[in-house]
Amino acid sequence: MNQLNNAFTLFLSLLVEAIPFLLLGVVLSGLLQFFVDERRLLSLMPKNSLLGALVGSCIGFLFPVCECGNVPVARRLLMQGAPVPVAIGFLLAAPTINPIVFWATWTAFRGQPEVVLYRIGFSLFIATTIGWVFGTQKDVRPLLQPALASVLSYRTQTSGGRGSGASTILQSGTYFLGQSAKPLITDPSELQAAMVATAAKPTSYRLRLLLDNTVQEMRELGSVLIIGSAIAAIIQVFVPRDVILSLGQSPVTSILAMMLLAAVVSICSTVDSFFALSFASTFTSGALVAFLVFGPMIDLKAVGLMLSIFKPKAIFYLFLLAGLLTFLLTLFLNLYIS
Amino acid sequence: MARLSFRSFLPWLDVLAIAAWGIVLLKFWLTGQLFLLIHPNYNWLTIAAAFTLLLVSGLKAFFIWRASQRLGRQSSPPMQHVSLFPPGWGSALMLGMAIAGLVFTPQAFASQTALDRGLTDTLTSTRVNPQAFRSSTRSEDKNLIDWIRSLQVYPEPDAYTGQKAKVQGFVVYPPNLSEQYFLLTRFVITCCAADVYPISLPVKLAGGDSKTGLPAANRQTYAADSWVEVEGQMITETLDGRRQLTIQATALKPVPTPKNPYDY
Structure with a gap:
């Protein structure tokens, strides 16, 4: 009974600490999409694939979204003609390389600031590398879902014109108004896409969209957060300490265990550092960094969303590359640095 | 018919779930139980979040109410979205946990x-x-x-x-x-x-x-x-x-x- 009480206290404390950051992330990512003109941004992107991947990894600073919000943004970037390295770099790095995640990670790991630095450095490195690797594939269409690939083909046929608003998918805002018989808005992220398409709509309409977006995201991400916090609390209270210690103190198994946990728990990147914090005393710091780097890139929830962009084969490559790089970098950290 | 009323209830479930979390956070603050949960440096974040959640749910409630007034029973088609959870599931989970949080008194570790x-x-x-x-x-x-x-x-x-x-x-x-x-x-x-x-x-x-x-x-x-x-x-x-x-x-x-x- 006492154990149960401890577990629930722990669970609530994770939620109470994480909800403000989740809310901030949701509201800010909704707001900023009013102000950032993606097309103008894209015209500034470098053509070189390494540089493009690096810049793409860093534009998360303009869109502070976690891994649920970045997929639709990456999809829009691709559709609007972003070079592949830019889009991949953004897809992998944006959930980590953004001010709210920095703040949350700093809040959680005040006592171990090196964790924050490794998280940022490794994420940037991995995202840039993978973006660069994907940049060698000149024609990206075989990797994409047919619907998206055909939009790109259409764009190429019309001599690479900007095609602003010409494709049907880009006009989701119109459908959102309910003029179509069947509402086409299929998920909260589509709603975000609609918000961008409404730049010309009156402010009150945009504010209502912002409100709806906030409510939907809080519901979706809030439920994932609740499940994730429950898992963390249960593991911490009910799994015997020597089991966790024997797993968490070895340089190799600790990393593998945390990467597996990251992929399964699917907790949002704005709040995952609080989850990791509950393992801080028992797991190697390499394992904590692995969780914080790998989780935002690949997890069950994100894979579901990524299927709206890529074919399974491409996701498998992403998964493999991200997993291997995370493992090698954090193993190096465990063996030679900390 | 039952399906229709369930659907029209869904937006209200969102409102309730979000408001409930605002109230839970306020309760922890006002009863001083926040000390048992988080470092006091971050109390203000929690309090601000509580008020924001209440504001969001209040606004949402206002718009749902206004829409239902304007259109009577023929309210605007509920937005379809394929999401992680079946409809209502996410909000129900949040609401349930919020109620548990209201009832439960956190305990200092021993x-x-x-x-x-x-x-x-x-x-x-x-x-x-x-x-x-x-x-x-x-x-x-x-x-x-x-x-x-x-x-x-x-x-x-x-x-x-x-x-x-x-x-x-x-x-x-x-x-x-x-x-x-x-x-x-x-x-x-x-x-x-x-x-x-x-x-x-x-x-x-x-x-x-x-x-x-x-x-x-x-x-x-x-x-x-x-x-x-x-x-x-x-x-x-x-x-x-x-x-x-x-x-x-x-x-x-x-x-x-x-x-x-x-x-x-």
Whole structure:
């Protein structure tokens, strides 16, 4: 009974600490999409694939979204003609390389600031590398879902014109108004896409969209957060300490265990550092960094969303590359640095 | 028909779930239970989030109400979205947990957690490095965390021999120490209850020593988890194969559990 009480206290404390950051992330990512003109941004992107991947990894600073919000943004970037390295770099790095995640990670790991630095450095490195690797594939269409690939083909046929608003998918805002018989808005992220398409709509309409977006995201991400916090609390209270210690103190198994946990728990990147914090005393710091780097890139929830962009084969490559790089970098950290 | 009413109820479920979390956060703040959950530095974040959640749910409620007024029963088609959970599931989960949070009173961790979290592994370390080293303070003004930080900077226990100590904490009886000792313990919090970790100093009870005049103390005298104030002198003892700074108790009195049991 006492154990149960401890577990629930722990669970609530994770939620109470994480909800403000989740809310901030949701509201800010909704707001900023009013102000950032993606097309103008894209015209500034470098053509070189390494540089493009690096810049793409860093534009998360303009869109502070976690891994649920970045997929639709990456999809829009691709559709609007972003070079592949830019889009991949953004897809992998944006959930980590953004001010709210920095703040949350700093809040959680005040006592171990090196964790924050490794998280940022490794994420940037991995995202840039993978973006660069994907940049060698000149024609990206075989990797994409047919619907998206055909939009790109259409764009190429019309001599690479900007095609602003010409494709049907880009006009989701119109459908959102309910003029179509069947509402086409299929998920909260589509709603975000609609918000961008409404730049010309009156402010009150945009504010209502912002409100709806906030409510939907809080519901979706809030439920994932609740499940994730429950898992963390249960593991911490009910799994015997020597089991966790024997797993968490070895340089190799600790990393593998945390990467597996990251992929399964699917907790949002704005709040995952609080989850990791509950393992801080028992797991190697390499394992904590692995969780914080790998989780935002690949997890069950994100894979579901990524299927709206890529074919399974491409996701498998992403998964493999991200997993291997995370493992090698954090193993190096465990063996030679900390 | 039943399906229709379930659908029209869904937006209200969102409103309820979000409002409920706003209320839960406010409740923790107003009842002072927030101290048990997170570091006070972040209280303002939680409070701001509580008001924002209430505002969001209020606005959403207003718009749903207005839409239903305007269109009567033919309210605008509910937005379809394929999401992680079946419709209503996410909000129901949030609402359920919020209600559980309203009913439940968080509890400060006690000796069992202290032992689980490795009280005996790391007797003398704090994770946050000392911000300021207050060597000039009188030794009996130091609290438990000050002592631990002093030890971290200068770990030789003999250096403190004979200094007076007066510290508060709760009683933990680790399995590896004899009847004569207990660990005076406090939890330190850096962010939230997920990372609270115990710090402690061993206290040597008089053990029927005629010189000190204290009665023979044993585990029955001071219950585990009870809060005590220990006065005494620092000595060095070899416990569990390690030389450790220990308080030789000269006076022990029970104190009430503080409202905020954690230290920073």
